[in-house]
Amino acid sequence: MAITALNVTKRFGDFVALDDVSIEIPDGSLTALLGPSGSGKSTLLRVIAGLETPDTGSVSLNGRDVTELPAHRRDIGFVFQHYAAFKHMTVARNIAFGLEIRKRPKDEIRRRVAELIELVHLDGLGDRYPSQLSGGQRQRMALARALAVEPEVLLLDEPFGALDARVRKDLRMWLRRLHDEVHVTTVIVTHDQEEAMEVADSVVVMHRGRIEQEGAPRELYDNPANRFVMSFVGPVSELGDALVRPHDIEIRHSPNGTTQSAVVERVVHLGFEVRVILTLENGEQLTAQLTRDEAASLGIEPGSSVFVRPRAARRFAEPEPA
């Protein structure tokens, strides 16, 4: 189902969490709201869910205006960063909760819970309590609980934020596969650009309560609308007033008219990737990214003098406001 938010503003005291935000999320998509903390991404998600009331503006789900509708009547699924597991209920009861509220027949509930436990790979853990599960298992239980009622939209608020790096990566891939199976319109909030790029069809970059840019991951990376987006969706090095991706910095042994001279400060080997930290004549530092083979053929060592040139660089009209 399509989600539309129109001119939504939300303040908490003096803090403007959302500043006249409008967004349209297409039916069946998996969209990431990406931004640093305090950018308003979670607030936007909570406004869509009905957990926060916007000061102005409206929210509609599939063309139905739900701005005045309380959360419990919006037919959404919501997954919280810290799981929000019902601690006094078993896994199966947690998952059954929404179905019990909807007074579905007992055997239908039992069947559906069994299906979901299988879907989220918690087989055999139905009688456990949340405190007996790992973080990753708890979050999968929370997902099953949200999916049980077949919500029209699934909203995830930093769902993997409290998990360790490995579990996070696994769950991310798993969420993507799940979405390809279930096709429910999904919005995921994250501050991790890699997570957003890996999982989502479409990424919405937020900053200071506004939307900076939205588009496919690749489009954001290749055609960032401004300095903030460019530096948030991937690593950047500054070269004068231009921004360069580290892999777009060419390192040569001889000048060619467009190069600047630089000294190699440090070489970091990260397996396939090699990171070279350089100091320019004016004292500015920048990071270049090479493949292992490139680094080997150039024979770069700390202290060697080289010449650098951006293969592609971007200049943005507005400087980043302080």
Add this chain to the structure above:
Amino acid sequence: MIARWGLRIVALGYLAMLLLVPVGMILYHTFKDGFAPFWDAITQPDALHALRLTIEIALIVVPLNTIFGIIIAIMLVRHRVPGATLISAVLALPFALSPVVVGLALILTYGQTGWFGADLAREGVTVIFSLPGMVLATMFVSLPFVAREVMPVLREVGEEQEQAAATLGAGAFTTFRRITLPAIRWGVVYGVILATARCIGEYGAVAVVSGNVIGSSETATVYVNRSYESFDKQGAYSVAVVLALVALATVLLMTLFKPRSEA
């Protein structure tokens, strides 16, 4: 080493002289002629009536204060109410105010010549010197227990489970019944135990408003005091022992429940 033993002796001696020895003395004097005098004393009609009245009052007051306590705790913790700090402070007043003052205040409000006591009297309702007055006095002194036990638990549990229930389609009442109440249950139990103990042990406020009509408006604590003053030592000690046993049971229940409420 010496310092540690000294500390223990002081602390335990303090406890012993203040609590154990006096309670032990009551037990000793109650049972020094065997069980029969104790039994006779507490099965006296007036003694039975006093014990029954105490239980009756507790049965009215504790449920009312439990419901009120849960409501005000949720209001103060979950909703942004103006003046929440002030309300919290007022809620602590019964702890600070002497029960005798509470009794006097109730007489000034509900007595025959009180603020609306006269109007009530015209309607045929007597508050002071009868059950309603004693219930009011007991309600006042045991008011804060449930609320003050539940508030920190509510804060600690947080709002996320309730919000999750809402997103799953549960309305406010269902969320309260299925999520909030189970989450705060040990806080409630603990508050109820404390409030019950306070209700049963209340003397000052009740003594002022009850009028102390023997066999009619006399609670167990008032009975103990009157028996003692009229030289019915066995009667006083025996009912006192019953009250002490109730207190002991309360403490036991509390130690049973406390670890779970913290789990």
